[in-house]
Amino acid sequence: MKLKVALDLDRAGKDVAAAIRALLARERVLALNLIGSPGCGKTALLEATLPELAKTHAVAVIEGDIATSRDADRIRALGVPCHLINTGGTCHLPPNLIARALQDVDLASTDILFIENVGNLVCPSTQDVGEDAKVAVLSLPEGDDKVLKYPRLFREAGCLVLNKVDLAGVLRFRREQLASDLAQVKHGLPVFELSALTGVGCPSFLEWVRGLYQKKCGRPTVPGRRRKA
Amino acid sequence: MKLKVALDLDRAGKDVAAAIRALLARERVLALNLIGSPGCGKTALLEATLPELAKTHAVAVIEGDIATSRDADRIRALGVPCHLINTGGTCHLPPNLIARALQDVDLASTDILFIENVGNLVCPSTQDVGEDAKVAVLSLPEGDDKVLKYPRLFREAGCLVLNKVDLAGVLRFRREQLASDLAQVKHGLPVFELSALTGVGCPSFLEWVRGLYQKKCGRPTVPGRRRKA
Numbered sequence: 001m002k003l004k005v006a007l008d009l010d011r012a013g014k015d016v017a018a019a020i021r022a023l024l025a026r027e028r029v030l031a032l033n034l035i036g037s038p039g040c041g042k043t044a045l046l047e048a049t050l051p052e053l054a055k056t057h058a059v060a061v062i063e064g065d066i067a068t069s070r071d072a073d074r075i076r077a078l079g080v081p082c083h084l085i086n087t088g089g090t091c092h093l094p095p096n097l098i099a100r101a102l103q104d105v106d107l108a109s110t111d112i113l114f115i116e117n118v119g120n121l122v123c124p125s126t127q128d129v130g131e132d133a134k135v136a137v138l139s140l141p142e143g144d145d146k147v148l149k150y151p152r153l154f155r156e157a158g159c160l161v162l163n164k165v166d167l168a169g170v171l172r173f174r175r176e177q178l179a180s181d182l183a184q185v186k187h188g189l190p191v192f193e194l195s196a197l198t199g200v201g202c203p204s205f206l207e208w209v210r211g212l213y214q215k216k217c218g219r220p221t222v223p224g225r226r227r228k229a
Numbered sequence: 230m231k232l233k234v235a236l237d238l239d240r241a242g243k244d245v246a247a248a249i250r251a252l253l254a255r256e257r258v259l260a261l262n263l264i265g266s267p268g269c270g271k272t273a274l275l276e277a278t279l280p281e282l283a284k285t286h287a288v289a290v291i292e293g294d295i296a297t298s299r300d301a302d303r304i305r306a307l308g309v310p311c312h313l314i315n316t317g318g319t320c321h322l323p324p325n326l327i328a329r330a331l332q333d334v335d336l337a338s339t340d341i342l343f344i345e346n347v348g349n350l351v352c353p354s355t356q357d358v359g360e361d362a363k364v365a366v367l368s369l370p371e372g373d374d375k376v377l378k379y380p381r382l383f384r385e386a387g388c389l390v391l392n393k394v395d396l397a398g399v400l401r402f403r404r405e406q407l408a409s410d411l412a413q414v415k416h417g418l419p420v421f422e423l424s425a426l427t428g429v430g431c432p433s434f435l436e437w438v439r440g441l442y443q444k445k446c447g448r449p450t451v452p453g454r455r456r457k458a
Binding site for chain 1: 347393399
């Protein structure tokens with residue numbers, strides 16, 4: 001059997017993530033890594049919350065997609081700076097792609113950076129990209145049995161956004177099943193039930209984001225003005 | 230930087246897939262590999278169709294999940310033989326795990342084998358596990374923009390099951406967007422619009438499955454009787 005030599009990518013990735021984390025701390029930028037299945041509503045969550053968040057904080061987005069600029073176009077339509085990474089097939093954003101993207105993000109004018117990962121409930125949860133927190137996004141139509149079946153993301157996450165609650169009336173979704181699974185996997189994980197479509201529940205999520213920012217960075221810069229001369 | 234030595238897993242995987250394909254041909258078993266996001270309805274599709282299919286063909290299932298026996302329990306509740314693979318974190322079923330699982334499947338008493346892959350729209354589509362066809366499963370709540378964003382599965386698939394059409398009235402799903410994407414990625418791909426919940430549309434999918442079986446294997450064995458002495 002042929003043998004190949006591979007670099008120790010795992011170790012290299014950890015070094016890159018640590019460097020990103022140090023850079024973001026120095027630049028006083030909060031970075032949130034949005035992870036969830038295709039169609040769970042990651043982009044819709046940004047559409048529903050960025051305009052409001054932009055009133056108090058300077059926001060930017062790194063969009064990760066295998067192909068197309070569809071999600072990035074939606075973010076740019078909000079007037080929010082957005083750097084698109086097309087992975088071309090890779091199932092997650094590795095830290096080296098984030099590091100490269102950060103060269104194009106004006107960190108001095110950014111308070112909060114959202115990284116929207118490739119739609120995938122599995123692989124992105126295994127990657128530290130130097131973020132302050134992973135935000136797990138799950139939607140009601142995906143079913144109430146997912147936390148124990150795909151436990152790693154929920155274990156790694158700083159909060160869970162339960163999206164598409166506007167569909168609760170037409171779906172069989174047992175909240176007690178979700179709660180029971182979460183109690184096993186990550187007791188006490190903050191859960192924000194919301195609908196990115198109707199906007200219901202979004203203020204609580206925004207409050208959580210702003211709280212994280214304040215804890216890490218203090219007072220935000222005034223949006224539109226550079227924080228550092 | 231440290232160096233690691235890794236086996237040429239890609240090449241080894243192809244050899245294993247070829248061996249599986251030869252085994253299934255010899256045993257006259259049709260194998261379908263179900264791939265889609267978490268919660269798109271892969272297990273529900275099996276629940277909606279296996280009881281009917283079992284009237285004419287001997288069926289069996291290999292269930293792939295990162296953790297829990299939740300899906301396998303649902304299949305076994307139908308009285309269908311089911312071998313569970315818990316990947317423990319791996320985002321897809323690699324051919325070597327299928328090969329090992331096949332040692333526990335009574336191929337002599339099986340006409341059609343369904344492999345339900347780990348819920349993931351990306352990674353399983355890159356793996357040949359010796360199946361006769363990949364069945365892409367997409368559900369309406371995931372949105373109409375997924376084919377171009379996650380093109381590989383749709384390019385590799387033998388058909389597309391568009392599930393949860395019962396929710397069409399409460400969702401904004403533009404069928405013309407899906408059709409336009411499909412025309413670019415895989416012109417002519419058979420699409421079965423159905424609801425695994427209500428059963429609507431399932432007969433057409435079953436007809437497609439039976440047609441594939443007949444083309445490969447001819448007449449099915451009588452369910453419950455061994456084909457080979």
